[in-house]
Amino acid sequence: MIGDVPPTNPNESSTWQSLRDAIRLTWPNRHGRSSDVATLIGCSGGADSVALVRLLAEQWAEESRAISGSDEARPIPTAPLVVAHCNHGLRGEESDADEAFVHALCDQLQLPLVVHRVREQARSAATIQASDEQTLRQIRREFFVRTAKLHGCRYVAVAHSADDQAETMLHHFIRGTGPLGLAGIAESSDLNADIVLRRPLLQVRRESLRAGLREIGQPWREDASNQLTHYTRNWIRRDVLPLVESRYPNVVEAIHRAGTLQRETNEMVRRMADQWLERYSELDDNRWTVHTERLSRSTNSDFSTAQSTNSVHWATERPIIVAASQLAWDRLGWPRGSMTMDHWQRLSMLIHADSQSISPTADSSAGQADDAANHGGHLPGGISLCVQADRLVLRSE
Numbered sequence: 001m002i003g004d005v006p007p008t009n010p011n012e013s014s015t016w017q018s019l020r021d022a023i024r025l026t027w028p029n030r031h032g033r034s035s036d037v038a039t040l041i042g043c044s045g046g047a048d049s050v051a052l053v054r055l056l057a058e059q060w061a062e063e064s065r066a067i068s069g070s071d072e073a074r075p076i077p078t079a080p081l082v083v084a085h086c087n088h089g090l091r092g093e094e095s096d097a098d099e100a101f102v103h104a105l106c107d108q109l110q111l112p113l114v115v116h117r118v119r120e121q122a123r124s125a126a127t128i129q130a131s132d133e134q135t136l137r138q139i140r141r142e143f144f145v146r147t148a149k150l151h152g153c154r155y156v157a158v159a160h161s162a163d164d165q166a167e168t169m170l171h172h173f174i175r176g177t178g179p180l181g182l183a184g185i186a187e188s189s190d191l192n193a194d195i196v197l198r199r200p201l202l203q204v205r206r207e208s209l210r211a212g213l214r215e216i217g218q219p220w221r222e223d224a225s226n227q228l229t230h231y232t233r234n235w236i237r238r239d240v241l242p243l244v245e246s247r248y249p250n251v252v253e254a255i256h257r258a259g260t261l262q263r264e265t266n267e268m269v270r271r272m273a274d275q276w277l278e279r280y281s282e283l284d285d286n287r288w289t290v291h292t293e294r295l296s297r298s299t300n301s302d303f304s305t306a307q308s309t310n311s312v313h314w315a316t317e318r319p320i321i322v323a324a325s326q327l328a329w330d331r332l333g334w335p336r337g338s339m340t341m342d343h344w345q346r347l348s349m350l351i352h353a354d355s356q357s358i359s360p361t362a363d364s365s366a367g368q369a370d371d372a373a374n375h376g377g378h379l380p381g382g383i384s385l386c387v388q389a390d391r392l393v394l395r396s397e
Contacts (some may be wrong), residue, residue, distance in 0.1 A: 008138060014215075018208070019204065020055060022201070022203065023056065023201075027059065027198070037159055038082065038151060038155075039154070039156070040144060040153040040155070040156045041056060041081060041083050042084050042085075042157070042159070043085050043102050044085065044102075045098040045099075045105075046208055046222070046223060047210045048159035048161055048164075048201065051201070052159040052200070054109070057081060057111060060081060071382040075084060081111055081112075082113075083111050084116070084147050084209055085114070086100055086118070087118065088118045088136055091223070097221070098221050099117075101219075114147045131278075132268075133233070145191050145195060148191070148195045149194075149195070153195065153199050154194070154196065155195070156195060156197045157198050160185055160202055160253055161201050161202065162205050163203055163205060163206040165185050165256060169255050169259055172231060178322070179269070180326065182258075182262045183263040183266050184255075184256075185199060185258035186199075187199050188199075194285070203256075208220045255267035266323075269320065269323045276324040277324050278326060279294070279295075279343070280298070280315065286395055287393060287395045288332060288394045288395075289393050290351055290393075291390065316352050318348045322345065322348045334383060335381040337381070338380030343380060347385075350387070350392070382397045383396055
C-alpha cells in the first residue's frame with residue numbers, strides 16, 4: 001500500500017486544493033441537491049482512481065453544505081455517487097487486497113460500492129488472448145454499463161490522466177494508427193444511448209495526483225504488474241516517455257495540443273462522412289450497402305459543372321471514405337479491433353475504383369481494383385464483401 005501515512009487536513013494541502021480546482025472546471029455542478037443525476041465512479045484502488053473518488057466525494061459534500069447554507073460538521077446525506085470495482089482476480093491475493101482496500105475507502109467516505117468478480121472461466125479466457133488488455137477493458141465496460149443502469153447513473157467517471165493521454169497517443173503512433181487514434185482519449189464519450197463516460201482528470205498529471213494524495217495522507221494500491229516492461233504500454237510509461245521528457249520537458253502538454261487539433265479535424269471529417277453515408281449507402285440490420293453507381297453519378301455530375309478540370313469531389317477523397325466506413329462499422333456494431341489502416345485504405349480504394357469503373361467518362365485504368373477483391377472476399381471480424389455491378393455489399397457473418 002502506497003502513501004500509508006497519518007492523514008492531514010485536505011484544506012491545508014496546496015496540491016490537493018489545486019486538484020479540487022481542476023475537478024471543478026471539468027465537473028461543474030454535477031452533484032448535490034441541485035442535480036438528481038447520479039454518477040458511477042470506476043475505482044481500481046490505484047492512485048488515480050482513488051484521487052478521483054475522493055475529489056468527487058468532497059465536491060459533492062461541499063456543494064451539499066453550500067446548498068443547505070450551513071458549514072456545521074454533521075453527517076453528509078447519501079451522495080448521488082456509486083463506486084464500482086472490478087476484481088479480475090489476475091493477481092490472486094493481491095487482487096483481493098485491492099478489493100478490500102476499495103471497500104475500506106468507500107466505508108470511510110460513506111459511498112455505496114458495487115464489486116464485480118470475474119469468473120474463473122472468463123478470467124482464463126482473458127489471460128490467454130493476445131489482446132488481453134482489450135478483453136479486460138471490455139469486461140469492465142460491460143460491468144460499468146450494467147451497474148450504471150441498475151443504479152440510474154447518467155455518468156460513468158474514470159480516472160485517465162494527462163500521462164495516460166500521452167502514453168495512448170504514443171502507442172497509437174507507434175502502431176501506425178489512423179486519425180482517430182492520433183486524436184487520443186476524448187474527455188467524454190457515449191457508453192450507450194443513455195450513459196456518458198467522462199474523464200475529468202484528463203488534463204491533470206499523474207504525479208500531481210500522487211503528490212496530492214501524499215499530502216493529505218491518503219494511501220492507495222500499486223499494481224506490481226505495471227512494472228513489467230514487456231507490456232508495450234508499461235514500456236512507454238516507464239522507459240519511452242521519461243526519456244523523451246528528459247530532452248523535451250513539455251512533451252506531454254505538446255502531445256495534448258496535437259490531440260486537440262486532431263480531434264477538431266476528425267470532427268470535421270466525421271460530419272462529411274455522415275453526409276457520405278446518407279447519400280451513397282444504406283445501413284440495414286447486419287448489412288452495409290454502398291451504391292457505387294449513385295456515387296459515380298453524383299461525382300461525375302459535379303465534375304461536369306466544375307470550373308476546373310482538376311477539381312476533386314470531396315466524396316471520392318480517401319479520408320472521407322475511410323471515415324464513412326469506420327462510422328458504418330460502429331453503427332452496425334461490427335468489431336473494428338482487427339481492422340488495420342491497410343484494410344480501411346484497401347476498402348476505400350475498392351469503393352472509389354468501383355464507382356469510377358462504372359462511369360462512362362472514366363479513364364480505362366481508373367476502375368482497376370484487385371481481382372480477388374472484385375470477386376468478393378472477407379474482412380477481419382467476420383465481415384464478407386460482395387462486389388456487384390452497381391454496389392458493394394458487406395455483411396456480418
